[in-house]
Amino acid sequence: MPRPLTLHPDRLLPNEPAVRGIARELHASVADLPIVSPHGHTDPAWFATNAPFGNATELLLVPDHYLFRMLYSQGIRLEDLGISGHEADPRAAWRILAENYHLFRGTPSRIWLDWVFAEAFGIDVQLDSETADHYYDTITEKLATEAFRPRALFDRYNIEVIATTEGPLDTLDHHRAIAASDWGGRVITAYRPDPVVDPEFEGFADNLARLSQVSGEDCSHWAGYLAAHRAMRAVFKAAGATSTDHGHPTARTADLPAGEAQALFDRVKGGNASAADAELFRAQMLTEMAAMSVEDGLVMQIHPGSFRNHNATLFERFGRDKGADIPTRTDYVHALKPLLDRFGAERDLSIILFTLDESAYARELAPLAGHYPCLRLGPAWWFHDSPEGMRRFRLMTTETAGFYNTVGFNDDTRAFLSIPARHDVARRIDCGFLAQLVAEHRIEDWEAAELARELAYDLAKRAYRL
Amino acid sequence: MPRPLTLHPDRLLPNEPAVRGIARELHASVADLPIVSPHGHTDPAWFATNAPFGNATELLLVPDHYLFRMLYSQGIRLEDLGISGHEADPRAAWRILAENYHLFRGTPSRIWLDWVFAEAFGIDVQLDSETADHYYDTITEKLATEAFRPRALFDRYNIEVIATTEGPLDTLDHHRAIAASDWGGRVITAYRPDPVVDPEFEGFADNLARLSQVSGEDCSHWAGYLAAHRAMRAVFKAAGATSTDHGHPTARTADLPAGEAQALFDRVKGGNASAADAELFRAQMLTEMAAMSVEDGLVMQIHPGSFRNHNATLFERFGRDKGADIPTRTDYVHALKPLLDRFGAERDLSIILFTLDESAYARELAPLAGHYPCLRLGPAWWFHDSPEGMRRFRLMTTETAGFYNTVGFNDDTRAFLSIPARHDVARRIDCGFLAQLVAEHRIEDWEAAELARELAYDLAKRAYRL
């Protein structure tokens, strides 16, 4: 006898009845607002080709490192899940997920998936080993229908705008195809130059050579390299981009004299940079990117602090991005000073800071964002993109940065099906936080209602200049 | 139609009715206790001259970096607020605050200001752009009355004692004038020697020269320099001081052999110290100050971890203390060891530790204060002087340090009008925390009542030897 699956209307709201009542009203006022998704990793090919998604496993399990990292942590082999081109029977892989669904109790993945199952696919029983095949068949059949094509889901999900992330070497063909189509969905790109900015990125020297080709600028010298960035940013901006994104190991910035920057570039361009030179070059490039943002108005996102591909064995066998990225302690106060010394007073510059180190929320990030006009705080990110993480974010940043130095919510996901689920979680948690402030008599109910809308919708649009 | 402004009697108390009921009773028992304010930055000239305060802007906005840092973070120019001698129409500046009052939603500034508006000035409508002039006029008019002179407010606020903070070069004339007056208010000083202890302080070498003058000791050599401190501490103690205060970038201490200390002083005294020497000298001076505290009984406060004047552009144009101080990660365990190795066993020494790095609460500070007889924990400080910050302080220190190794509350403010508001917040939060312990059946109600009084009043008096 399968157990019923239902999404309770009060899920994630505060427990105390009076506070919950306030939260319910706030949530009702924002639950149906369109989704603004200014930072994520969906594939523009989906919306360009509008081809149907494959099966349940291919869509929901294989690309979601939140899921397969947890399964791997309990001894399940990635090969058995069909990760990274390893052959695996998708139905068998799905059964592994189903049998181990208890591992996700208390995690955000459980919340997101249950939403996808119940809301997106209309399934009304819990996922477990007995319902695994029912799930696999139901999902896979629905994915073959018109209603589950990417554009149809985009429209049904009430997405106002979504940003994907591309590197400078990307042709943006999919974005052009979307723009040229008769479909009205707004899918824009974001400029993420890590492959040509990080001397430790695989194939860095080759990437520079290709950057010369695509940009028409000579990247064998510093001035040409900078010109190539300028050119590609213009291309991205023309394709709709309003932001850049920078995923560095640290938040370090530098502001070297031109001659030193040039010499540094000459040392790293061959792809054999020392670790210290690589770090300094990335640091210098954040400041160069800020300089270009002052010129072209692209909003700058900094995502620091992830030790990428920590599991050496896994990296050798499966490559990048297999759930083995681990956060590290991250300094912002000293790291950002060179950039801020140069551009901190630029009133048209907008930099959105993220962190994987929550100890920086109250100590560094809220004080920085609560002071510098160019700084805003991105929402709770990645490992902290959970109900608890979102609560900690508000509890530790609001006192010093307020709400208006934050940018609302962005989902940062490649799991397209769960995007509304993630916004739903954020809206519920933020409404709960606001309800608490009302219940403590710190703000009025009408103020909470204004803020609920800001956090769910308006702040993201303004911060990302959408 | 302006919106009403009221202070709810249950504000900041727990939401769950049973816990709130306990908290209400606890709060009622301490709400009217006198205010002990052993650390702050009010101006003794106010109480010495008893001259009326100026207008609303001059009193409430210009000196409050919590306010203008938030306005600045949203692109408002400090010049338009009249900061640091820049000419600005005070009424126009007040209107800017009023129009942007929504920025403070969820911050402690909002709580403090609403208290000042409602309780101190009797205003009964919310501050917004429409009520801005009403506010400006009401406040400015009341400030011209006898009831709003500094001494009258001090008495009305039921302040038992307040400490200001002065450097060794201060003449303490105002304190002498207060003592010689027929007014009974107790306004004492605290010895804050940063300008003559920190080789990186502006004008350090000149400050030493002036220290020689005021102390009558020859500060061109190490022994004379130490003698000057001893002399000035005695002067401060005679003027009522019971404590010293040290605002260092880090908590580092050192205990150099006498010869090395002397050589270090000779290297730094000219004002051209290297960064390493400056840091080492500050470290050595904390230990020297502890040695003097063992002699003269002054309680020692250490306020480490602020990266001062982080915004280079702002510092050049407006000088120190313009809301651009940013906390940094702070180590205590290794940093304090030299001092503690020498004086950790001194039972008459009392050192109050503060932090801007909350990650040290449970990890370092509570274990240190829960062990060393000379150490006590200061309350949640500065950026953490919020309802959330105060809750985190108790939640992370009580388990290991208990309540009796903390010093109750001090407000650390120059915003004189809001001092009762800050104590009100602290008393409510602490009573809420105690009510929670009662509701969880961890302490009895009579114990909570004892503790509520300790936290609101007694602990501060004992810790600061008042």
Added chain:
Amino acid sequence: MPRPLTLHPDRLLPNEPAVRGIARELHASVADLPIVSPHGHTDPAWFATNAPFGNATELLLVPDHYLFRMLYSQGIRLEDLGISGHEADPRAAWRILAENYHLFRGTPSRIWLDWVFAEAFGIDVQLDSETADHYYDTITEKLATEAFRPRALFDRYNIEVIATTEGPLDTLDHHRAIAASDWGGRVITAYRPDPVVDPEFEGFADNLARLSQVSGEDCSHWAGYLAAHRAMRAVFKAAGATSTDHGHPTARTADLPAGEAQALFDRVKGGNASAADAELFRAQMLTEMAAMSVEDGLVMQIHPGSFRNHNATLFERFGRDKGADIPTRTDYVHALKPLLDRFGAERDLSIILFTLDESAYARELAPLAGHYPCLRLGPAWWFHDSPEGMRRFRLMTTETAGFYNTVGFNDDTRAFLSIPARHDVARRIDCGFLAQLVAEHRIEDWEAAELARELAYDLAKRAYRL
């Protein structure tokens, strides 16, 4: 008139009535499960000889550094408490504790002691200066009875298995005596090689010499030293051990080429290692221990991050472990990589990580344990073994590591009498956390019931291979 002492049945459960109701049911379902205590510091001699415990002070105060560190922090002399062989009248020492019992308000020690007083000894009045003698007499008298012998308490406490901790130089005679006795209690050992692994341990060189003796391997060279570990691990395993334990200052690991490891051993074996060599040797030995665990299946516990014996004066006069251990900031991401690079993919290796640095919970530990198959998270440890600390542990690790990458609870105590109290606290807090998830509609009630049992009992048994 003494105040009554009662343990409320709802103590430590959530306050909100609906959530409390769920928590009550969950707790009722696990309250009577046997105690699994896989890591602690009880004395096997107790169970081997079954001799009666001494007086109240000797049993409850003198060995409990949680208690005497707090008394010491308020100026009480350890000599007056009879610590470390200093003569003191035990009744007088007990009176000191009683007079100062208010210092423990809000601490876990208060919860544990009240449980011991009420449940273990049946005392029905609060401890204070007036009831001090009543307590002392009641406890001391009961300790002389059969019912309070160690084995009787072990049985009454429903302990299924308890692990003690011994060094390689320990003879394990007590464990052999227990095994040979007719008593059925399961008391096992754990291999804690710090005295022969840490070159900075007192008497390291002598310890190596003794290790040669007891193991029959020649520890004057690297290969013999490793063989000695293998031999002693086998001895410990034969005596019931299922785990090893490593209490290092940091979590650093190393994986040196064999020649370098040998040269390093040669540099440190004489007992005069540099600090850097000592740290590197400990790091290398964690990896060597992991290699041996892959062979012999012993679960590996790593307890890093304590600055031991921080109080120099106290260490000189009273020796190790006098409540002056202070946590420090601890890195795991870089520190563990050498070990994980070598053994991260070993599916039979099991490493349980602990921390005294809670900032690592969400940032480093949960992501590591939520990925690497060999890693599990130990419960909130030592200073964090409090209701607040346990809540923080679940709030910061569950989102990323889930429940199944944690190991339930272990008490880590030498305070034998309070072991059930500690498990009672953990069960209540975990049930409260689960009730919250149910109340937020994140998991079903039957899932919470499964998890409650896992956290209270099953996870620890599996993780420690009991």
